[in-house]
Amino acid sequence: xxxxxxxxxxxxxxxxxxxxxxxxxxxxxxxxxxxxxxxxxxxxxxxxxxxxxxxxxxxxxxxxxxxxxxxxxxxxxxxxxxxxxxxxxxxxxxxxxxxxxxxxxxxxxxxxxxxxxxxxxxxxxxxxxxxxxxxxxxxxxxxxxxxxxxxxxxxxxxxxxxxxxxxxxxxxxxxxxxxxxxxxxxxxxxxxxxxxxxxxxxxxxxxxxxxxxxxxxxxxxxxxxxxxxxxxxxxxxxxxxxxxxxxxxxxxxxxxxxxxxxxxxxxxxxxxxxxxxxxxxxxxxxxxxxxxxxxxxxxxxxxxxxxxxxxxxxxxxxxxxxxxxxxxxxxxxxxxxxxxxxxxxxxxxxxxxxxxxxxxxxxxxxxxxxxxxxxxxxxxxxxxxxxxxxxxxxxxxxxxxxxxxxxxxxxxxxxxxxxxxxxxxxxxxxxxxxxxxxxxxxxxxxxxxxxxxxxxxxxxxxxxxxxxxxxxxxxxxxxxxxxxxxxxxxxxx
Numbered sequence: 386x387x388x389x390x391x392x393x394x395x396x397x398x399x400x401x402x403x404x405x406x407x408x409x410x411x412x413x414x415x416x417x418x419x420x421x422x423x424x425x426x427x428x429x430x431x432x433x434x435x436x437x438x439x440x441x442x443x444x445x446x447x448x449x450x451x452x453x454x455x456x457x458x459x460x461x462x463x464x465x466x467x468x469x470x471x472x473x474x475x476x477x478x479x480x481x482x483x484x485x486x487x488x489x490x491x492x493x494x495x496x497x498x499x500x501x502x503x504x505x506x507x508x509x510x511x512x513x514x515x516x517x518x519x520x521x522x523x524x525x526x527x528x529x530x531x532x533x534x535x536x537x538x539x540x541x542x543x544x545x546x547x548x549x550x551x552x553x554x555x556x557x558x559x560x561x562x563x564x565x566x567x568x569x570x571x572x573x574x575x576x577x578x579x580x581x582x583x584x585x586x587x588x589x590x591x592x593x594x595x596x597x598x599x600x601x602x603x604x605x606x607x608x609x610x611x612x613x614x615x616x617x618x619x620x621x622x623x624x625x626x627x628x629x630x631x632x633x634x635x636x637x638x639x640x641x642x643x644x645x646x647x648x649x650x651x652x653x654x655x656x657x658x659x660x661x662x663x664x665x666x667x668x669x670x671x672x673x674x675x676x677x678x679x680x681x682x683x684x685x686x687x688x689x690x691x692x693x694x695x696x697x698x699x700x701x702x703x704x705x706x707x708x709x710x711x712x713x714x715x716x717x718x719x720x721x722x723x724x725x726x727x728x729x730x731x732x733x734x735x736x737x738x739x740x741x742x743x744x745x746x747x748x749x750x751x752x753x754x755x756x757x758x759x760x761x762x763x764x765x766x767x768x769x770x771x772x773x774x775x776x777x778x779x780x781x782x783x784x785x786x787x788x789x790x791x792x793x794x795x796x797x798x799x800x801x802x803x804x805x806x807x808x809x810x811x812x813x814x815x816x817x818x819x820x821x822x823x824x825x826x827x828x829x830x831x832x833x834x835x836x837x838x839x840x841x842x843x844x845x846x847x848x849x850x851x852x853x854x855x856x857x858x859x860x861x862x863x864x865x866x867x868x869x870x871x872x873x874x875x876x877x878x
Contacts, residue, residue, distance in 0.1 A: 423458030426526045429518045432511050433462070436501055451502075453862070454482075459525045463532075463559060468837045469848070469864035470561040474531045477519040478841040479551070479565050479867060485838075487512055496838045532556050532563040536606045540818055541876045543590045543605075544825060544849065545578040548868025549842035552578065552592060554608050555864075557819050557875070560851055562866060564608050568592055570599040570615070580623050580872045584630040584648070587877050591648075593621040593635060600624070600635060602651060605876050612651040616644055622663050623714070627671040634674060636662035643676065643687070659685055659692070660704050664714035668721055668743070675724055675743075677712035680704055684712060684726065686746060695746040697726065697739055706730070710737070716761045716770070718794055723749055725794070727758035727772060738772060738790075740797055750797050755788050759811055763794065765878055766817045767854060770794040773810040773824065780804035784834065789813065789824055791857060801857050805850060808833035812873035815854065822852040825870035837865050844868030 422430025423438075433456045438444045443456035454466030465471055471482040477493065484496035488506050493516070499506050507515075522530040532539070540557035550569040553562045569576045576597030583590045583605065590603040600621065602612040620639035626632070626648075633646040635653075642656040662685070664677040674687040681704040684695040694702045697710050710728035717724050721743060728737045736758040740749040755777030763770050770792045779785040780802075787807040791800040809827040816823065828834065828847040836846035847870040851860040 422526070423461070424525045425459050426518065426524070428514050430459075430526070432507065432515060433457075436504075436507065436511070439501070442501060463561070465559070465561040465862070465864075467862055469862065469866065470563075472519050472523055473562050473565055474523045474533075475520065476565045477516045480519050481838045481865070483512075483516055483519065486515065492516070494839055494841050538877070540816065541605065542814060542816060542823055543581045543583065543603075543874055543876065544812065544823075544866070544870050545581045545592060545872040546847075546867045546869060547577045547579065547595075547827075547871040548575065548829070548844040548847075549840065550576055550578050550594075551842075551867055552581065552590070552603065553866055553870070555823075555849075557816055557821070560821070560860070560862070561864065565867070566603060566608055566610065568601055568603070568610060569594065570597060570601075570613060578871070579621065581874050582624065582626055583874050583876045584626060585628055586630055589630075589648070590874070590876070591624065591626070591633060592872075593624055595620050595622050595638070597621065600633070600646060600651075602648065614646055614651040614653055616646075616653050617642075623665050625665045625667050625674070627667070628669065629671075632671065634665060634667070636665050636676060638663050638679060641678075643674075657687075657690075664712065664716075664726075666715045666717045666724060668717060675715050675717070677715050677726065678704060679713060680706040680709070680711060682709040682712075684715065684741070684746075695741070697728065697741075697748070699748075710739070712739075713759055714761050716763060717743070719763065719765070725761060725770060727754075727761060729757050729759070736774065738770075738792065752792065752797065752799065754790050755802070758790075760813055760872075762814050762822075762873075764815045764817055764854065768793050768795045769800065769854075771813055771815070771822060773813055775809050775811055775827075779807065781806055786830070786833070787826070789822075803852065803857055805859055806834070806863070807850070812871050814873035814875050815878065816875045817854070817878045818875075820854040821860070822854050822857075823849055823873055823875075824852065825849040825866075825873055827869050827871065829869055840867045842867060849873075 438457040448455040452466040455461040472480040484494040485500045524530050542555040544553040552566040554564040556563040576594040579595040581592045593600050598618045604611045619637040622638045624635040635644045641660045644656045645654040661679045663679040667674050676685040682697045683702050685692045711730045713727045715726050726739045738752040755774035757776040759773050759775050772790045774788045777788040781804040787810040789803040807826045812825040848865045
């Protein structure tokens with residue numbers, strides 16, 4: 386479906402237009418020069434411009450030495466700094482700029498050094514002015530909320546935050562987090578938001594939970610949860626969506642269940658029960674599924690309500706994690722003639738990518754990768770398949786862990802191994818529309834790099850990098866997010 390042909394119902398458009406604007410913030414008094422305050426509401430702009438965007442700090446002359454965060458205007462604030470977004474509209478609890486201007490832990494997280502650096506801290510009233518502004522959407526002085534225009538066609542990336550049960554929404558142009566969506570069915574528990582996929586028409590994102598009982602449907606227009614289906618407690622790790630967007634097939638690692646969900650009604654059908662199901666992909670007609678059995682050597686080929694077991698190593702089916710490939714993820718090639726399987730433990734040192742014939746189910750090629758291959762993503766505009774090796778010894782230095790392999794999916798040759806300042810890279814996704822690769826580092830190991838700041842939900846923050854899809858060169862900035870960024874998918878590839 387062409388994204389520029391999307392048509393919203395008149396009522397929905399009216400709601401969206403009104404939701405994209407707030408009433409202008411009131412001025413703190415008459416006679417204020419609005420140009421001076423860089424498009425901020427006056428009460429907010431007076432604080433930023435006179436207390437933050439000053440000599441030696443966050444002004445044009447000095448901001449590169451102040452975390453790369455420029456605070457002289459509303460537009461510049463939205464660019465974020467060297468560590469990603471400074472504020473996230475509607476989410477003061479996940480807006481790190483607020484941590485550094487807060488001195489009262491009863492009001493929210495406190496980070497050091499307190500800003501203004503080497504200056505008088507903001508008063509409680511000044512802090513609350515900015516916090517309340519962020520909570521109300523961080524609008525400019527005319528009521529325009531960040532990233533709220535063009536919602537039906539805006540390019541975004543969705544990234545699950547497994548440690549907080551959040552879905553981060555990343556603006557594809559600025560590459561910063563623009564929203565955090567609270568997800569999950571149990572407010573009192575972390576359900577480990579796992580995989581995320583976007584519907585073929587780009588109108589919905591779906592998320593499953595590896596320690597929960599739900600699959601949730603999120604509108605990518607409003608960035609809100611619009612439906613939830615209870616599929617029972619399990620390890621719901623992976624799913625695939627039919628090309629027409631009408632069906633989801635969801636896998637459960639814990640009990641081996643395979644469940645079909647009707648996306649219109651958000652109702653689940655009766656489960657099929659196999660063993661230790663994880664990765665899943667389908668052919669173009671969605672009448673044949675390929676599903677990894679994570680512990681062992683088996684791929685299930687599922688069709689017409691029946692299945693056969695495909696051995697990855699020519700040995701009889703074996704469901705032991707010892708001495709077997711332990712297939713993690715599976716992905717269909719664009720030509721539909723082959724599928725790719727990440728095998729976590731094909732030796733004591735390395736894992737492999739096994740390329741299988743989609744019709745004969747025989748091995749075409751085994752490609753040696755680094756340690757613990759996990760997730761895959763594929764470009765539609767370039768012949769590249771990308772694979773994260775989460776525990777690989779990094780050639781970027783001993784302080785880092787993990788790599789990304791780039792494989793030409795036509796020639797089946799390794800094009801490049803990307804070694805950078807990753808730490809446990811896992812989820813990755815391609816934004817073909819903007820020629821960018823996103824790689825999320827979980828950073829859950831305590832030996833990983835110390836986060837730039839903490840998060841209100843606790844734990845060790847993770848981060849993501851972006852790379853040019855043509856040259857594989859890293860783009861500027863490391864974008865810190867909440868703990869354990871895990872799955873990733875683009876809207877409108």
